[in-house]
Amino acid sequence: MKFFPKLFYKYRKIWKIIKLYFIISGPGIVVMIADNDAGGITTYAATGAKYGYNLIWFLLILVPVAYYVQEMTVRLGAVTKRGHAEAIFDAFGSFWGWFSLFDLILVNWLTLVTEFIGMTAALNIFGVSPVLTIIGVCILMGIMVFKGRYWTWEKITLLFCLINLIYIPGAFMVHPSVSTILHNGLKPNFPGGFNGQLFFFLMANIGTTIAPWMLFFQQSAVVDKGMKEKDIPWGQFDTLMGSILTVLVAIFIVIVTGTVLNGTDIESAAQASQTLMATNKYLGTFLAIGLFDAGLLGAICISLASSWAFGEVFGWAHSLNNKIKEASWFYANYFISLVSAALVVLIPGAPLVLITLFVQVIAVTLLPAALVFLILLLNDAKIMGEYKNSIFQNIIGTTTVVGIIILSTLYGVSVVFPNLFK
């Protein structure tokens, strides 16, 4: 009879740690799972459909890549108590500050448009009109911030993060061969040889793993959450969990499309959902729900990243803990970027494909700058004190950053010159 109470007391310490983690967790998990946005889902779905399980090993490499970059924003935010935009202004002066801010606002707004494209396409599969989808999303995102509490916003967002895991049961529904996954997926290989098209897919996967808004978002979220230096290990653990989860979701998407649509070329995740609907109604539904959720998570984080950045630089009240009346500029920015991006999707004949491609091009102008600033800031002893990068962190961080810059630049260039890698 006393077995359970004994067990409870024995593991109370572990339970306390878990509880503490749930209090501290948030920015890392949210940013990483939101990274699997509408564009990300499309990339992973297309990768699986084109190359089957063969590129799973490459996705696994993205765990440390994502972790080491985002972990630096945790330390920078916790130590300086400043968002990335403000930190750039402060450390590098107004020229680089304005460049980063306006580039961020532009690329975020364009990415927001792509999230709405994904969300409307996903719900269109269920017969929901784009107008209704957009109105619903705007109302929902309004409700999330209406309370004026960071905690409320974060926990609702974490709920949407949970829905993003829908691809995991989805993968079990297609009954993939585990031995084939392990055999083809874990052994580094280049299916069909290392050609231009494969290189394009590798670059696209890297490009969707680290986006400029992620650096700005996580650092601002760490500041808004009020994390201190002592919370850094928790923030790092949170980021690690997030990077594992985001890659896990990506792998399961690859397994779904790699099993059912292997060898086909797909243009978008919505198209993949519709194709899957024909073979397995539930699976197609899962993929469509996941796509909508991915777009929603992306929209939530991206619109906030812009508002936080503006608020930090212009000195407006810019916390989710502020009520709408207290931080009117912050919330005005949030809703204006949201509604204007949504309206673009409703314009008949709007160049949506061009916008989707343009996002990649603009992103390559901002991402290298933001990453270089991050490394330089983390190496400044005056700013970071004892939390500055160690030699090991510098080797890992710099190698990762240089790799991302080269691959994302080639990806952006290949969007402008499509025949470059063919």
Add this chain to the structure above:
Amino acid sequence: MLRTFFQYNIKKMREINKKYSTPRIEMSGAVKFSLLILRLYLIFLVALLIFKFISLLQ
């Protein structure tokens, strides 16, 4: 109202420029080199986009 909005924000931008006129980071050789490379990288990208734009017009 629009005029007031722009006047206020232009004034605010001037204040921001003044506030952040001096970079706080220690301008070591590595920092200067990184910023130079970044400038060259951005110039290269802009040149590439201009080239693409001109070739599209032709």
